[in-house]
């Protein structure tokens with residue numbers, strides 16, 4: 001990706017994969033905290049009605065009165081729903097209302113552009129905006145891919161050989177043709193990596209070639225620390241500063257800096 005002009009404001013990166021449980025949300029929270037440690041101004045957007053990102057950053061989705069749902073429907077401005085979190089990042093929270101947003105947007109013109117338009121007024125205040133997508137390729141995910149200049153695809157190593165990647169890449173090709181010429185795949189982020197497994201090692205070395213895509217490095221190791229972090233509303237970078245998972249996310253964030 002060429003460096004963006006400063007005047008445009010934050011680089012917007014979507015973190016998406018229509019497969020569930022591949023560490024999208026964990027990657028958004030951890031990369032967000034890592035970018036903040038590196039002195040970047042970070043905004044995280046929870047675009048999933050399950051609101052796991054919101055919860056994992058210490059905000060109770062049931063207590064959120066105005067969320068990304070209200071922003072997308074044009075009822076409030078994004079700056080009025082932004083929450084400052086302890087990890088040094090700002091969050092646009094989700095709530096269960098978001099489950100009904102797609103149905104409303106479907107009847108609207110330019111429905112794929114509402115997130116991009118909503119982010120515009122705050123874009124200059126941040127260096128990077130990470131969008132956590134739900135496990136689907138619906139209108140909300142299309143909004144993320146339309147607003148973003150880059151896509152990060154988290155994927156467990158065992159899954160790299162599955163057909164799901166092709167489907168996601170078809171969607172990316174459609175988005176590029178019809179909605180957002182600038183969208184680039186920043187890379188596949190190998191997650192839940194078990195370095196002891198020969199299969200994982202083999203798949204990892206093969207994957208970049210197979211899909212003609214960059215593979216981000218290092219892979220994120222599987223560690224129980226990740227399960228503990230959301231319970232206290234902080235990312236693994238704060239709860240387990242020196243764990244190998246935290247170190248891996250820091251390194252990946254550092255490797256992405258030239259692309260911001």
Ligand SMILES: Nc1ncnc2c1ncn2[C@@H]1O[C@H](COP(=O)(O)OP(=O)(O)OP(=O)(O)O)[C@@H](O)[C@H]1O
Nearest residue numbers: 020021022023024025026135192221222223226227
């Ligand atoms: N490196 C890791 N090691 C161990 N567990 C992990 C790791 N990364 C994520 N997890 C766990 O895997 C589960 C799924 O992670 P996460 O919620 O980030 O995935 P997701 O892709 O956002 O899921 P969904 O598709 O439902 O939104 C969570 O319980 C999380 O704590």
Ligand SMILES: [Mg+2]
Nearest residue numbers: 024025048052
């Ligand atoms: Mg998630």
